Amino acid sequence: MVTEGYETMLRYVMDIPRQLGQMLDRHHEVDILPRYRFRNILFVGMGGSAMGGDIAVSVLQRDVSCPMAVCRDYRLPGWAGPDTMLFAVSYSGNTEEALAAYGEAIRRRCRIVCISSGGQLTDSARRRGHPLFTVPDGLPPRAAIGYLTVPLLLMLGRQGVYPKVETEIEEAAQLLRELRDPWLGKSRRLASRLRGRLPFLYATSSLTAAAATRWRCQLNENSKVVCHASILPEHNHNEIVGMGSPSFLRRKTAAIFLTDRDTHERTSARVHITRSLARDLFEHVVLLEGRGRGRFARLMSLVMLGDLVSVELARLQGVDPLPVQRIDELKNRMASRR
Ligand code: PA5
Numbered sequence: 001m002v003t004e005g006y007e008t009m010l011r012y013v014m015d016i017p018r019q020l021g022q023m024l025d026r027h028h029e030v031d032i033l034p035r036y037r038f039r040n041i042l043f044v045g046m047g048g049s050a051m052g053g054d055i056a057v058s059v060l061q062r063d064v065s066c067p068m069a070v071c072r073d074y075r076l077p078g079w080a081g082p083d084t085m086l087f088a089v090s091y092s093g094n095t096e097e098a099l100a101a102y103g104e105a106i107r108r109r110c111r112i113v114c115i116s117s118g119g120q121l122t123d124s125a126r127r128r129g130h131p132l133f134t135v136p137d138g139l140p141p142r143a144a145i146g147y148l149t150v151p152l153l154l155m156l157g158r159q160g161v162y163p164k165v166e167t168e169i170e171e172a173a174q175l176l177r178e179l180r181d182p183w184l185g186k187s188r189r190l191a192s193r194l195r196g197r198l199p200f201l202y203a204t205s206s207l208t209a210a211a212a213t214r215w216r217c218q219l220n221e222n223s224k225v226v227c228h229a230s231i232l233p234e235h236n237h238n239e240i241v242g243m244g245s246p247s248f249l250r251r252k253t254a255a256i257f258l259t260d261r262d263t264h265e266r267t268s269a270r271v272h273i274t275r276s277l278a279r280d281l282f283e284h285v286v287l288l289e290g291r292g293r294g295r296f297a298r299l300m301s302l303v304m305l306g307d308l309v310s311v312e313l314a315r316l317q318g319v320d321p322l323p324v325q326r327i328d329e330l331k332n333r334m335a336s337r338r
Helices: 002-014 016-025 027-032 051-060 096-107 119-128 141-158 165-194 206-221 247-252 265-278 295-317 325-335
Strands: 040-044 068-071 084-090 111-116 132-134 198-203 228-231 253-259 284-289
Touching: 002 016, 002 141, 002 295, 016 141, 016 165, 016 295, 027 141, 040 051, 040 096, 051 068, 051 084, 051 141, 051 206, 051 295, 084 096, 084 119, 084 141, 096 111, 096 119, 111 119, 111 141, 119 132, 141 165, 141 206, 141 295, 165 253, 165 284, 165 295, 198 206, 206 228, 206 253, 206 295, 247 253, 253 265, 265 284
Parallel strands: 040 068, 040 084, 084 111, 111 132, 198 228, 198 253, 253 284
Antiparallel strands: none
16 A cells, blocks of 8 residues: 555656646636736645645746735735735635635635636636636645646736746756656655654745745655744744754754755855754755756756655655545544534
8 A cells, every 4th residue: 555655646746747748738728817907916725735826926926026925724814805816726626725715805806716626616616707727636636736836827927927937837847857767866865864854944045935845745745744844044043043952853853955046145155054053953964956947947846856755755654645644534524513
């Protein structure tokens, strides 16, 4: 069972470049979207369905002049309204927080677009005439990362906020295709450093913040481990004081810095100093940099590496990466309380 789950999840990760290409081939489907007028952009979703929003924000926030945010809650932020372009994303289409936030978006007359593989969100979008991008079903939501991310980017391209979108997605698909086999070996070595240890992920820029979130979630769900993620330079103003404590954890932790060539030069200096301070406080300290030219490719290369590491760590720890029993149980128990 464990081996079968490992092979299936590994196949899903190896399939990310194909997902990117497949969604890119459907670019004409977003042409039917009206050109909206909006002043801010909000992505609504939970867990695996929120990741596309994180990726879009990380890739675009340096270039886009309007505010962008991800909402992982039942309620929308106070500023969401008719000037908001709102993406409601739920892979299953049945996640209650996403549905509640979508309901509030309707009441507040946001410009709504839905992305889902089915469920209540799909039904409601069809009934109400909200633009809907339907993605292939039958996967664990976190394995649908390409399906859930590319439509968002294409729609943002259609709205004029991501001019190079198609070239960047193509570049990422090609790069990931080249990296996936050589990075399997790399991911095995990284996973062996994480085995039996508490991973600490440190992002060094807004771009790699989304990668750190993805690594954390994949290590949680695939490898079934708790893990911590934070970002520099903020880390240098609080967490740095607590590094290495409680001391019984020292030999049981591994720090991974996720960096990017566009990291602010002063933050790069901070990373250098922080790593040297961390050396005696963690069992392993590793620095990883995204590959590729465009921001999307650089981010997705780190995302795929983290996905591979999470699957390899599951194998090393003898757990099945596929089931997420506690999420399922929680959802069932919440449903029974309606
Ligand atoms: O990976 C998972 O299964 C979860 O993080 C889900 O994505 C999360 O519970 C939300 O469900 P959905 O993606 O179907 O909206």
